[in-house]
Amino acid sequence: MTTPLLPREHYLNIRYGILSWLLTKDHKRIALLYLISITAFFFLGGLFAVLIRLELATPQGDLVSSDTYNKMFTMHGVVMVFFFLIPSIPAVLGNFLIPMMIGAKDLAFPKLNLLSWYIYMLGGIFTLWAVVVGGVDTGWTFYTPYSTAASNTNVVATGVGVFITGFSSILTGLNFIVTIHRMRAPGLTWFRLPLFIWAHYATSLIQILGTPVIAITVLLVALERGLHIGIFDPALGGDPVLFQHLFWFYSHPAVYIMILPAMGVVSEVVACFSRKNVFGYSFVAFSSLAIAVFGFLVWAHHMFVAGMSVYAAMVFSFLSYAVAIPSAVKVFNWTATLYRGSIVWQAPLLFVFGFIGLFTIGGMTGLFLAALAIDVHVHDTYFIVAHFHYIMVGGAIMGFMAALHFWWPKMTGRMYPEGWAKFSALVIFVGFNLTFFPQFILGYLGMPRRYHAYPEEFQVLNVMSSAGATILAVGYLIPMVYFLWSLRYGPVAGPNPWGATGLEWTTQSPPLTENFPITPVVTEGAYEYNKREMRVV
Amino acid sequence: MAPQVDNLYFFLVALTAFFATLIALLVAIFAVKYRRTHAAQVGAPITGSVPLELMWSIIPFGIAMMIFAWSANVYFSISRPPDDTMEIYAVGKRWMWKFQHIDGQREINELHVPLGRPVKVTMTSEDVIHDLYLPSFRVKADVIPGRYTTLWFNATKPGEYHLFCAEYCGTKHSGMIGRVVVMEPTAYQAWLSGGGSEMSLAARGQRTFEDLACHTCHLADASGRGPSLQNVFGSQVKLSDGRTITADEGYLRESILNPQAKLVAGYQPLMPTFQGLVNEEALMGLIEYIKSLQSAAGSPGTPTGVPSGAPGTPQPQPPLTQGERKPQ
Numbered sequence: 001m002t003t004p005l006l007p008r009e010h011y012l013n014i015r016y017g018i019l020s021w022l023l024t025k026d027h028k029r030i031a032l033l034y035l036i037s038i039t040a041f042f043f044l045g046g047l048f049a050v051l052i053r054l055e056l057a058t059p060q061g062d063l064v065s066s067d068t069y070n071k072m073f074t075m076h077g078v079v080m081v082f083f084f085l086i087p088s089i090p091a092v093l094g095n096f097l098i099p100m101m102i103g104a105k106d107l108a109f110p111k112l113n114l115l116s117w118y119i120y121m122l123g124g125i126f127t128l129w130a131v132v133v134g135g136v137d138t139g140w141t142f143y144t145p146y147s148t149a150a151s152n153t154n155v156v157a158t159g160v161g162v163f164i165t166g167f168s169s170i171l172t173g174l175n176f177i178v179t180i181h182r183m184r185a186p187g188l189t190w191f192r193l194p195l196f197i198w199a200h201y202a203t204s205l206i207q208i209l210g211t212p213v214i215a216i217t218v219l220l221v222a223l224e225r226g227l228h229i230g231i232f233d234p235a236l237g238g239d240p241v242l243f244q245h246l247f248w249f250y251s252h253p254a255v256y257i258m259i260l261p262a263m264g265v266v267s268e269v270v271a272c273f274s275r276k277n278v279f280g281y282s283f284v285a286f287s288s289l290a291i292a293v294f295g296f297l298v299w300a301h302h303m304f305v306a307g308m309s310v311y312a313a314m315v316f317s318f319l320s321y322a323v324a325i326p327s328a329v330k331v332f333n334w335t336a337t338l339y340r341g342s343i344v345w346q347a348p349l350l351f352v353f354g355f356i357g358l359f360t361i362g363g364m365t366g367l368f369l370a371a372l373a374i375d376v377h378v379h380d381t382y383f384i385v386a387h388f389h390y391i392m393v394g395g396a397i398m399g400f401m402a403a404l405h406f407w408w409p410k411m412t413g414r415m416y417p418e419g420w421a422k423f424s425a426l427v428i429f430v431g432f433n434l435t436f437f438p439q440f441i442l443g444y445l446g447m448p449r450r451y452h453a454y455p456e457e458f459q460v461l462n463v464m465s466s467a468g469a470t471i472l473a474v475g476y477l478i479p480m481v482y483f484l485w486s487l488r489y490g491p492v493a494g495p496n497p498w499g500a501t502g503l504e505w506t507t508q509s510p511p512l513t514e515n516f517p518i519t520p521v522v523t524e525g526a527y528e529y530n531k532r533e534m535r536v537v
Numbered sequence: 538m539a540p541q542v543d544n545l546y547f548f549l550v551a552l553t554a555f556f557a558t559l560i561a562l563l564v565a566i567f568a569v570k571y572r573r574t575h576a577a578q579v580g581a582p583i584t585g586s587v588p589l590e591l592m593w594s595i596i597p598f599g600i601a602m603m604i605f606a607w608s609a610n611v612y613f614s615i616s617r618p619p620d621d622t623m624e625i626y627a628v629g630k631r632w633m634w635k636f637q638h639i640d641g642q643r644e645i646n647e648l649h650v651p652l653g654r655p656v657k658v659t660m661t662s663e664d665v666i667h668d669l670y671l672p673s674f675r676v677k678a679d680v681i682p683g684r685y686t687t688l689w690f691n692a693t694k695p696g697e698y699h700l701f702c703a704e705y706c707g708t709k710h711s712g713m714i715g716r717v718v719v720m721e722p723t724a725y726q727a728w729l730s731g732g733g734s735e736m737s738l739a740a741r742g743q744r745t746f747e748d749l750a751c752h753t754c755h756l757a758d759a760s761g762r763g764p765s766l767q768n769v770f771g772s773q774v775k776l777s778d779g780r781t782i783t784a785d786e787g788y789l790r791e792s793i794l795n796p797q798a799k800l801v802a803g804y805q806p807l808m809p810t811f812q813g814l815v816n817e818e819a820l821m822g823l824i825e826y827i828k829s830l831q832s833a834a835g836s837p838g839t840p841t842g843v844p845s846g847a848p849g850t851p852q853p854q855p856p857l858t859q860g861e862r863k864p865q
Contacts, residue, residue, distance in 0.1 A: 066708045139705050145682065146665040150631070150707055234683025240666055241681065274571070276580025283590045305668065306679045307686045310616045314609050321601035325594060332593040333585075335560055338567035340581035345568065353564055360560050364553035367601065371549065371608035373542050376615055377675040380668060380703040444546070446672025448703040451711035455699065530582040 004494030006413050010510040025110035026513050031096035032411070033117050034087060039480075041083040041124065046473065048076035053435075053469040056462045061453035069452040070137040071153065077140025082162050083124050085396055086254060089261035090207075091120070091172055093403045094200045096411060098176055100504035100511065101194050103185025103520045108178040116171040123165030130157035139450060141251070144232035144243040148224040156225055159218040166211045169257075173207030176200055185503065187522035191285075194502055194526040195278060198285040199264025202292035206253045206260075210296070214250035217243065241306055248299035256295040258392055259359075260288055262399025263330055266352050269402050270334050272500040273349040274341025275529040280333040287326035294323040304375045313372055320370035327363050331356060342529075346498070347421030351402035354429045358394025362387060365440065383443025386436045394432055401428070401479065408483065409493030413510040416486045420478060428475035434468025501527055541611045542675040549604065615676065618689035622657035623650070626738070626821040629660065629667035629680040632709035634700065637821060641735035642728075646715030648700060650692055651725035657689040659786055661817050668704035671717055677703050685787045692719040742826030745819050749811065763808060764801045770828045775802040789824045 011028045021029060051072050055063040095113065099106050107113050130136055136158040138147040147155050180201050220231050230236025232243045271278045278284055300308065300316040334356060365387045368374050378384065408416050438461040447458045496505040507516050524531060626637040636644050650656045660669055662682040670677035674690035702713035720728060746752060754763035774784045777800040782788060791798055796808035
């Protein structure tokens with residue numbers, strides 16, 4: 001086997017200079033702009049997390065003041081949710097891969113795509129400005145009337161940042177939906193689409209339908225703070241619980257904006273590294289849509305202890321169990337895909353194994369929270385904190401890491417160092433569990449979340465959690481180093497280092513600006529590894 | 538309640554352990570057993586199986602429904618206090634808890650309750666949303682400004698237990714904590730009587746009632762400009778817009794602060810708002826006073842709801858029928 005050479009011309013070297021990036025309409029370059037931006041926000045959010053865990057190593061609130069601590073967990077949540085997790089896989093890998101996977105030259109609206117990055121950055125700058133001029137302390141949930149009447153921090157600036165960024169999310173979703181409908185290569189029918197595309201289609205629906213609601217909601221909060229209109233504050237005749245309904249009507253589906261794309265990644269990686277069709281393709285595809293639809297019907301399970309009627313609570317509990325089924329179906333199908341596969345333990349697959357394990361625990365603990373009687377006890381405790389970190393970090397970020405490793409050779413033309421990648425997958429898995437598993441126990445023992453100081457009996461578990469966070473931080477720093485290293489020193493990957501199916505692997509790495517020299521014609525399903533082998537033989 | 542919640546919890550822990558282990562084992566076994574042995578090897582040509590899909594959709598759904606029914610059943614008992622509860626009022630305020638016992642005792646960040654008696658706490662907030670969380674009793678409820686919420690528990694072991702605020706409320710959120718002291722009933726009675734010369738909550742409410750001149754309109758015999766408050770608590774009230782509602786604590790509170798919102802049928806909207814004139818604790822006194830105006834034997838004004846013989850509690854003024862009072 002000859003060592004492949006980098007192609008002479010590709011999207012990275014076609015033009016140079018800062019303007020060639022800031023004014024690019026190439027979806028791949030925009031994806032890299034997003035990658036740099038969200039990585040910066042990820043490390044900023046991570047820095048807040050480090051400070052939180054340092055503070056919680058001792059029961060006394062002794063490292064920072066209560067106000068500072070409250071700002072730390074607020075900004076950790078705001079930055080991670082709105083500026084990292086929601087754009088992470090869609091805006092980076094969706095942007096890069098959707099046109100390539102469907103055999104298109106670009107997204108349907110390249111200028112809109114660039115605009116959405118600028119909108120994202122504008123929202124990010126507003127939020128960073130709010131951080132720099134003193135921060136915000138409402139929690140990322142902005143609950144009223146605390147956020148409208150009591151807090152004297154930069155609620156409006158942060159809210160405006162979230163409001164603006166929402167438009168970026170809407171435009172990206174719109175772009176994806178139109179692209180998937182209109183720009184598929186000849187022969188690429190819906191049921192030949194990679195499951196990554198199905199997952200992003202479902203995600204885009206949520207982005208378009210859900211995001212306007214959070215925009216309206218934070219706008220109302222800002223108006224109430226500024227003009228004292230009585231929407232949420234009971235002192236002005238408003239209803240504080242109305243805010244929670246509006247907030248969660250978006251923010252629960254937003255969880256699926258974070259996890260669905262990761263599920264799409266898992267399907268691709270499992271198929272590639274077991275060289276097999278994804279088991280139950282159509283069930284996996286439709287379960288994404290089912291999650292997107294049912295995800296809109298369960299918002300009030302965040303409010304079981306907020307004075308809701310018994311029967312309303314039962315309806316939302318029932319629906320929450322219903323939405324768990326499509327996720328379970330996916331996990332079973334991925335597992336079944338491995339059966340009689342040709343499995344090779346590459347780093348992306350290890351991250352996916354991590355995803356499957358952690359997402360299973362995260363999902364199963366969701367059943368605890370949908371159980372009304374248990375939710376009354378563990379709501380607003382560390383049990384919740386552990387649960388959603390298993391979904392968002394154990395699920396979404398594991399998926400993001402798997403995707404970055406899997407498509408890194410396509411994006412950069414070079415391989416990452418495999419040994420280091422496996423090592424970091426292990427470190428992240430161990431660090432993650434050590435950080436968050438003790439929090440389940442803390443929650444059941446009754447430690448409320450967002451506590452700056454806590455009773456001494458909780459210290460042992462908190463120290464374990466802080467120790468785990470240290471390991472986790474190292475686990476995230478290692479890939480940062482070797483990815484940068486690989487840009488220059490990584491072995492040249494060639495067009496298809498994994499032997500994967502999928503149109504993105506049929507073209508050179510890094511691809512041309514127009515992706516494909518000639519538009520491909522599709523004649524088979526997405527994961528026909530068997531047919532491929534037959535041809536080779 | 539705690540044992541029932543714990544049973545369900547440990548069942549779910551076992552279920553989670555079972556499924557997590559199942560998935561982890563299958564992944565591990567497949568990943569080892571089907572390792573690629575030569576470079577050109579591909580997986581078996583398997584695309585799926587409808588019976589398997591149905592199996593792993595329907596069985597989890599069945600399990601989920603079972604958990605749903607089980608937990609909803611327990612939740613029902615968590616939400617519905619028994620009839621013979623002892624009532625306590627609570628006000629959350631940044632960053633303290635204020636409790637008022639019916640007998641008149643008031644305490645801050647401590648809640649004394651007797652052993653073996655169901656206790657119902659009726660709560661509201663003076664500022665932002667708080668949440669009264671008693672982890673040992675597996676209960677919590679948001680404490681929301683502008684409305685009443687309740688929780689109840691039954692302590693079965695004497696001792697001291699954590700009391701937390703579980704809804705983030707600002708700077709000293711983690712300092713808005715206290716303790717529940719569960720006492721033997723006799724010790725609790727002794728504790729109740731140790732508080733000096735406090736009036737009962739209903740008696741304090743009656744004083745507020747008079748200070749605010751409520752009695753000038755709300756006469757006992759329905760001849761006043763406002764409806765009589767005798768026996769009104771818990772009754773069905775016909776409203777001027779045709780609806781009928783139950784006069785509970787929330788309705789009474791709203792009708793004091795915003796009288797026009799749910800006007801009783803047959804009365805003019807004459808009553809001024811008392812928003813800002815009466816604080817949450819005084820409101821609770823007023824409501825407790827109105828609740829005491831239950832005339833079981835037809836003698837109007839006898840506060841049967843007030844345990845007037847509680848040791849050490851000064852007798853409330855023998856309530857006069859409101860008709861006898863001079864208008865202020």
